[in-house]
Amino acid sequence: MRFKILTVVAAAALLTACASDEENSAQSTDQGQTQTATAPAPAPAATAPAPSGPKAGSVEDFVVTAGDRVYFELDSSEITGAAQTTLARQAKWLNAFPGVVIRVEGHCDERGTREYNLALGDRRANSVKEFLMSQGVNGSRIETISYGKERPAVAGSTEAAWSQNRRGVTTLASGAAS
Numbered sequence: 001m002r003f004k005i006l007t008v009v010a011a012a013a014l015l016t017a018c019a020s021d022e023e024n025s026a027q028s029t030d031q032g033q034t035q036t037a038t039a040p041a042p043a044p045a046a047t048a049p050a051p052s053g054p055k056a057g058s059v060e061d062f063v064v065t066a067g068d069r070v071y072f073e074l075d076s077s078e079i080t081g082a083a084q085t086t087l088a089r090q091a092k093w094l095n096a097f098p099g100v101v102i103r104v105e106g107h108c109d110e111r112g113t114r115e116y117n118l119a120l121g122d123r124r125a126n127s128v129k130e131f132l133m134s135q136g137v138n139g140s141r142i143e144t145i146s147y148g149k150e151r152p153a154v155a156g157s158t159e160a161a162w163s164q165n166r167r168g169v170t171t172l173a174s175g176a177a178s
Helices: 002-025 059-065 081-096 114-134 159-165
Strands: 026-028 034-036 069-071 101-107 142-148 167-174
Touching (some): 059 081, 069 081, 081 114, 101 114
Parallel strands (some): 101 142
Antiparallel strands (some): 026 034, 069 167
């Protein structure tokens, strides 16, 4: 008998617990109708903003997406295979932003006379221009200038320094996004 009483009391306690949960989630209205109140939805988890890259059409976008320089062999203005890859990316970027005007700078290492290096820098800048034009970039958007050996990227009189100074650098002269 005690077992039956304990069972009934336990069942009643269980039903009471369940009923109190229902009472907490239900409210009666003045008209005797029951409406179920729903708990507010949890706030969405805060997420960090997606990393934003450079603004499309900006100088930074050009440098990151296409690269801004190519390198030349000693005493050469011939476009190397690696340079062709970079210049193809530059052309693709420039064709996507037709309002951008560029300046191609031709640079040399410190060896050779000033006059010789200015002429070589000019040939290098024009080689870059011709390649970009062959990829569909309008030549009227490309200015060239030679700095010869006057603006080295790396100081020093070693092959490592010289190889970094024999370059063509493409800069955005106008029309880039800010």
